[in-house]
């Protein structure tokens with residue numbers, strides 16, 4: 001697996017003032033123009049994503065973000081949201097979650113699926129944070145740069161690159177594009193990357209993203225992936241990106 005080159009993120013290209021529309025395949029554009037062209041088309045089709053005001057200032061609790069991301073693994077947004085709501089309603093603090101009977105915790109988060117596995121994972125993560133930081137808080141991540149914050153999160157058992165980058169994007173507003181199954185699939189079909197694993201897609205995609213545009217790219221690639229570029233039956237015939245998509249032209 002290719003390791004993400006976070007040092008290259010600070011050298012990402014600025015957002016261009018304007019990119020000419022072109023039916024040229026993305027893969028035939030100069031590398032520097034590919035993502036700009038894609039961003040423009042996605043924002044024309046799906047809008048410019050904005051973080052909800054209540055998530056901008058103050059930023060949400062980072063442990064909430066991390067546990068929410070764990071609960072979101074291998075389930076739908078609706079189910080993970082339900083599991084998180086029941087968790088927060090049942091336990092008044094993360095200290096109480098850590099001390100809870102694992103079976104009770106699993107019962108509470110059952111709506112999110114894989115309840116026993118996720119309950120164990122959550123308690124292991126909380127225990128590790130408590131032991132290493134002396135308290136159940138991730139606020140210290142706010143003082144770290146992207147690479148430092150990712151290093152810490154990835155050192156926690158059960159926290160992968162997608163989960164860690166979600167915490168940094170949604171919890172800290174960092175300019176990173178988490179690569180989930182949708183982003184991975186669509187980026188490969190569009191020819192932006194050639195990667196078998198989402199972490200390799202992250203490594204190849206991140207340096208291409210103009211500064212300040214990771215959130216927009218992440219949200220809109222997921223919208224495209226969920227609504228049109230589906231896993232088994234991509235609806236290329238109604239896809240606004242088809243003229244520029246090497247996979248779409250072959251279908």
Ligand code: SF4
Pocket residue numbers: 186189190228229230234235236239240241242245246247248249
């Ligand atoms: S043209 Fe087809 S393969 Fe390409 S992005 Fe659209 S739906 Fe996906």
